[in-house]
Amino acid sequence: MxxxxxxxxxxxxxxxxxxxIEGSAVVLLEASDRLGGRVAATxxxxxxxxxxxxxxxVRGGAVRALIDELGLGGAVQEPSGSAWVALPDRTVPLPVGGLLGIPSSPLATDVVRVLDARGALRAYADRVRPVLKRGRYDRLGPLVRERMGARVLDRLVASVVVNVYGADPDEVPVDAIAPGLNGAITTAGSLSGAVLQLRAAAPPGAAAQGLAGGVHRLVEALEADLRGRGVExxxxxxxLGVHPAPFGGLLTVSTAREDLQADRxxxxxxxxxxxxxxxDAAPGLGRMPRPAPAVSRAVLLLVEDRRLDDAPRGTGVLRAPITTGVRASAVTHLTAKWPELGARAGRGRHLLRLSYRGGDAVPDATVVADATALLGLDGLxxxxxxxxxxxxxxxALAPETIAVRRALAGAALPDGxxxxxxxVAGTGLASVVAAAERAARPGAS
Ligand SMILES: Cc1cc2nc3c(=O)[nH]c(=O)nc-3n(C[C@H](O)[C@H](O)[C@H](O)COP(=O)(O)OP(=O)(O)OC[C@H]3O[C@@H](n4cnc5c(N)ncnc54)[C@H](O)[C@@H]3O)c2cc1C
Incomplete structure (x- = not known):
């Protein structure tokens, strides 16, 4: 093959x-001059x-299984601490035990700190209102707003969904961003009860993990593994093109230099x-409307400041979209989140990542002002x-991409x-790795 x-x-x-591994002679073609795509080191x-x-x-276990197979299991690390949220009137820790910012225990102290007592009581009303039946709300925003109140949506859910997933809560379908939530709603009868149920079913430990040395080591290990297996x-x-043969048979993959024939x-x-x-292979899909590209700028900073040794804002801060006066959408305190990185950077030296939507240049003065506001430290x-x-x-969560994915599920691609x-899989390595394994199995097309 x-x-x-x-x-x-x-x-x-x-x-x-x-x-x-399945026995094919494999050629991998990459357009750029390096492997890894959106996993990269600097x-x-x-x-x-x-x-x-x-x-x-960690969900699904596909990334961990791959890491173990590549011999990197000993490098897996848990993040230290948790994230905060910058609200218009205060910056506080994100409540624990939620899903996409939806609290599982609306009256918990950390939830009250975000919502105030009135907002928390409004959120708790979800538990005592008429039973919530699956499918009543297609979109996440209306579901949260009506069940738990606008304050939960604006202060918590939007902070996570907009900044982490790049999606609009009022547009994004519940099933696309939170598979399993609708099913849990049916059995729990309330939104916060459904979140509680899903959290209880999740494996213990952190929901996400990292690799000592950086996640980019996964790419290096994969490349070495491929070369060891004789992959070209x-x-x-x-x-430039992928063409099916007119009457079945081999597929043709065209580059500027040659045409390659392949069974898969x-x-x-x-x-x-x-x-x-x-x-060419699926003209209907190729003609579907495209989403607007999402452009983002990651500003990585080394800051020498001992006040950061105490991780004053945990692993970093998400800015609630209703919070104005700060241009960055989030700051990640990388050396606090990953102690191994902190040890490599050295005491008093800290790595921060500020995230900006769009590719426009951001002057140093703005970066410093944003870091100051989000971390609560001046003179950085x-x-x-x-x-x-x-x-x-x-x-992955843009309406056009979701439409393409749905069309793809019903489309017949050429054999192989x-x-x-x-x-196609959804953003994030857990989804990407599991789906790529499936796509390469025999008979996957
Ligand atoms: C700043 C940032 C932070 C992130 N943080 C996390 C995180 O913490 N955890 C997490 O799980 N996910 C995170 N993600 C998302 C994750 O990186 C991606 O979901 C994942 O890496 C996508 O992998 P992919 O192989 O699908 O696509 P890509 O990595 O985009 O790879 C596609 C490849 O195809 C190549 N290509 C394109 N056209 C052609 C062509 N015509 N011929 C040949 N090659 C072509 C491209 O050059 C590219 O190398 C983050 C993403 C970004 C940008």
Missing amino acids: RAVVVGGGVAGLVAARRLA RVGGVTVDAGAESFA VRTGTPV VVLAAEGAAALDLLS HLAAREDVVWTDTAP LAVAGSW
């Missing part, structure tokens, strides 16, 4: 590995740090590129700064062709 994988992000690397003030993904969700990895090789093709380029490449001094701009051409990547 000959197999071609298009795209060398984590989805493509995982698919190529699985195809090689150096800030001499310290190597993740510029893209820096953790993975070609970077700097954009794929896994298309693991990111959203817009994948849809372009599908235009930037010792080093490194910016990385990321573009997601098909955000399968798709993978965050635009």
